[in-house]
Amino acid sequence: MSYRIQSGDTLSALAQRYGTSVDSLMKANPQITNKDLIYAGTTLNIPGSRDSFESGAQGLRGGSSGSSGNSGAGDVMAPTGGAGPATRGPGGSPYDIAVSHLGKNAGSLKYETTGVGADMEDWVPNNVNCANFVSACLEQAGQIKNSQHSASVMTLQSNLDRDPNFQRVSLKDAKPGDVVCMKVGSGEHVVMFAGWKDGKPQFIGSNNVNSDGSQRISYSSMNYPIMSVHQYRG
Missing domain, CATH: 3.90.1720.10 (endopeptidase domain like (from Nostoc punctiforme))
Structure with a gap:
């Protein structure tokens, strides 16, 4: 997912909010060279939040896939x-x-x-x-x-x-x-x-x-x- 940086945001606070790490955020956003310097209004790629459906989530339907969404x-x-x-x-x-x-x-x-x-x-x-x-x-x-x-x-x-x-x-x-x-x-x-x-x-x-x-x-x-x-x- 992506996030638009707001005034007052820090990488450490965003990492904690989205369940990831500062290191992972920097690797996902190579444009950031200083972990203590990010700019409001720019877009940040967030690698540490689920980007898919979970077992039993909405959208899983029909067939023999079952509630897990996994099938052969x-x-x-x-x-x-x-x-x-x-x-x-x-x-x-x-x-x-x-x-x-x-x-x-x-x-x-x-x-x-x-x-x-x-x-x-x-x-x-x-x-x-x-x-x-x-x-x-x-x-x-x-x-x-x-x-x-x-x-x-x-x-x-x-x-x-x-x-x-x-x-x-x-x-x-x-x-x-x-x-x-x-x-x-x-x-x-x-x-x-x-x-x-x-x-x-x-x-x-x-x-x-x-x-x-x-x-x-x-x-x-x-x-x-x-x-x-x-x-x-x-």
């Missing part, structure tokens, strides 16, 4: 409704790459030394890896460069808006692997479109489905307001 690959039907084949980059499909990591905890995946894990940022808290994971899948597929990787939903969205290889589309025109940014309460969440089941959109990503609030790579059916759907056209 067999629970999601092949794309229908004109979804078409998954988008692909020079390195393959980000959707297929994500599926290959189903069931893994983000906290473990980000420490793997090859593939998606190697592209994920280690410092990101285990309850906010959604953009970190999606960015890594896009990198592995060759759809974005390392410089476009972000652990912030809003920054990733902006990076894709500026990339001529991506175009915003409506959900009805989405293909598996398209990047879907959602508004979740006071924060944001990002997943990839996975197809349709019983007329409802399915998504795959790093979601807060573990009992301790940490994230696991899982399928989900959510009904949060969608901010954008980005489709690779490169």
Whole structure:
């Protein structure tokens, strides 16, 4: 999520408010070089607040996913409704790459030394890896460069808006692997479109489905307001 700095704010107070650390805030905001010097009116990326749904939260509905929002690959039907084949980059499909990591905890995946894990940022808290994971899948597929990787939903969205290889589309025109940014309460969440089941959109990503609030790579059916759907056209 993002926060507009107010007069009187300090990094230490904001870290305490949002359940993160000053070090994590500085890593998420490389423009800050002095922890004691921040400016009112500028935007701060907050890495330490949940950016996804929780078990049993609103938006989980139907199918065999259950209240946890987690399901196996067999629970999601092949794309229908004109979804078409998954988008692909020079390195393959980000959707297929994500599926290959189903069931893994983000906290473990980000420490793997090859593939998606190697592209994920280690410092990101285990309850906010959604953009970190999606960015890594896009990198592995060759759809974005390392410089476009972000652990912030809003920054990733902006990076894709500026990339001529991506175009915003409506959900009805989405293909598996398209990047879907959602508004979740006071924060944001990002997943990839996975197809349709019983007329409802399915998504795959790093979601807060573990009992301790940490994230696991899982399928989900959510009904949060969608901010954008980005489709690779490169």
